[in-house]
Amino acid sequence: MSGMIELARNAVQTWECDQMGHMNVQFYVEKATQGLAALGVNLGLGPRFVRSEGARLFARDHHVRFLREQRPGAPFWLRGGVLEVHDYSLRIYQEMVATASGEVAATFTADVELLDEFTREMKPLPAKAKEKANALLIELPTHGAARGLTLYDPRPAPSLKDAEGLGMVHTYQGEVQAPQCDTQGRLSTRHFMGIVSDSIPNLLAQTRGDDRSKTPSVGGAALEYRFIYRGHPAAGDVLALRSGLKEVGNKTYTWCHWLFDVESGKAVATAEAVAIALDLETRKSIPIPDEMRTLLEGLVIDGLGV
CATH class of the missing domain: 3.10.129.10 (Hotdog Thioesterase)
Structure with a gap:
């Protein structure tokens, strides 16, 4: 098992916050999507692959935990890795870390698939991508596991x-x-x-x-x-x-x-x-x-x- 790699780094913008005074849930997902794009680069599925093959990684199933509020101006970074490798999908993990304190602010577990950008048809993962994904395997941290929800098969x-x-x-x-x-x-x-x-x-x-x-x-x-x-x-x-x-x-x-x-x-x-x-x-x-x-x-x- 390898350690997690850095995938994104940014800060909370005022316009990303809602009536509760903290970063709105949609922007957590946006940051995780940016992290997925960076993970794609590490798998050989980055912008060059996307432009040549017309396919990229998309989330099919997201589980998100919000552990600590993120207020305007807060700096953070994302790290992550791969939990499972399959022929047509990956299960990946990311977590948002507060830069100043080092505390984990949110976690993201996702089943992702390689889809045609236009038709959204699912494609098999290239062998090299699976090889690189296996080199990034990690174990799910305890704080990233479901707590208030049960992760059952979708209805x-x-x-x-x-x-x-x-x-x-x-x-x-x-x-x-x-x-x-x-x-x-x-x-x-x-x-x-x-x-x-x-x-x-x-x-x-x-x-x-x-x-x-x-x-x-x-x-x-x-x-x-x-x-x-x-x-x-x-x-x-x-x-x-x-x-x-x-x-x-x-x-x-x-x-x-x-x-x-x-x-x-x-x-x-x-x-x-x-x-x-x-x-x-x-x-x-x-x-x-x-x-x-x-x-x-x-x-x-x-x-x-x-």
Whole structure:
């Protein structure tokens, strides 16, 4: 087993932060996507390969843990390696490290595949790439393992009718815009997460009556996410998100989010997230207030999952 290699280095920008005052979840995923590109270079699947073969690595399944808040101006770097090597896929691991303290701020485990950039057809990994990947094998650190989520096999893809039948909340609908897409005009990995993040104020308003524009003293933060990417929406497609509560714990609650192409009704992504109530003054998690708990427990929907 080798050690992890450096993949990216940057700092948190003010415009990457949300109403909670910390870096928004979509930008963590964006940094991990940049790290994947750098890992591709180390596997012989870098820009030259992409330009000549028209294929690059894409994530199919993401598991993300948020261990420490990242506030504006915070410097960080990403390191990572390979967990498993298969003929058509790799399981990789990355972690975001705070440059000043050396503490791990977030972890990313992903199943990645080599896909044609335009058709998104899966291609076998070149033998040399697998050889190089085997030289970068590492073991999953304990802090990168799932904690609040169970990493079970994804469910069959739900349909929009399934979501409506379950009574899931309509939390987002919009057209895929060109700035949300990669150079091939397909929704970028960051913006899958961005759509879910953008939906949260609507979700809270419809389920709890919250209005985040009123600067409340209690907010929320995600601890863990799992994303299954099931499609490749293009610029101009209209997407809709349906959300539902899976379970409620002492300090945490788990939401499921299903993203659909409105025209076809097919799922393009499914996700679930563990979140906490956050005291916005102390920046610490707090038990779910009794009134909120009673409300949340009445919103739980059986049968949700990724």
